[in-house]
Amino acid sequence: MTQATKQESKDHAFHMFQKGIQVGFPIMLGYIPIAITYGVLAAQSGMSIIDLTLMSALVFAGASQFMGVNMIAASAGAVEIIIATFVLNFRHFVMSLSFMNEVRDSVSLKGRTGLALTLTDETFAVSALNKDKAKQKNAVFFFLAINLSAYLSWIFGSFLGGLLGEIIPEQLSQSMGVALYAMFIGLLVPSVKKELRIGLIAIIAMLINVLASQFVSSGWAIVLGTVLGGLTGVFILKEKKQ
């Protein structure tokens, strides 16, 4: 490679990274207040700032961290907490399988591992709905930027909450609880507008989730909604292609 083309390829990678940060911005917007709330609760339940920040850095899964903090505060057993975390986060296996199948040819094993370790509901949703980027050069930088900006804002918010306590007025932080749901809706609606049957897949998944949550924990209910709702896509997406 000549010096000039090397520079060009670097510029392009940087450009893809910037694009990823742009697309990932709504995640940061949603994560920071929730992470601060987590930090506040964790500190109140007696965890040290180091522990609660470490949990964000190593676990990086919001709902399970809230649950973990609650269970630690209630002095639940370690095994019980860890099993509950596994159940709640198992949905990421399904999401990871779906997304890794999209980038199997365009992202290296190293890149895929990095993306998988930082996969959350939100980074998966944003990445999967921008999967057209997977076919472009330097795709890994685009997806890495989404995950990394989410990861860092989650850790930073947790630390801030643990350090400063309730720096956001309660009413505002409560209202910000809707942020990630609104982001999910904002991701789904344009796809449904383009292809109405995608909405059908989502609605079936919602109904399965509601039904399943009568019988199993919310973690398994989301897994069932995702897997079985997705299964309807085998038939629903087939007709589209013809």
Added chain:
Amino acid sequence: MIFLIIIGMALVTMIPRVIPALLVNKFLFKDWVNRWLQAIPYAALGALIFPGILSVIEDAPHIGLLGGIVAIVLAYFGLNIVLVVIGSIATVFLLTM
């Protein structure tokens, strides 16, 4: 003890996340499995939105629901997703005043 809990939580979260990344190119999926996996994002979004959105404000499911409806309307009119999020937050904020 808390440190051990954190490590345990991290491992059981990390392993399911990373297994597909390591193994995905060892398999060639049938066409219908690919369609299944392609539908997962939409199904996941559905399952993540509902009924979770009803619990945004404790004991007031209608507030989360209205926040969601505002998000649908704003997104339908093609607003940037950041504005969709802000509009929805503002709705819930006003309703809890």
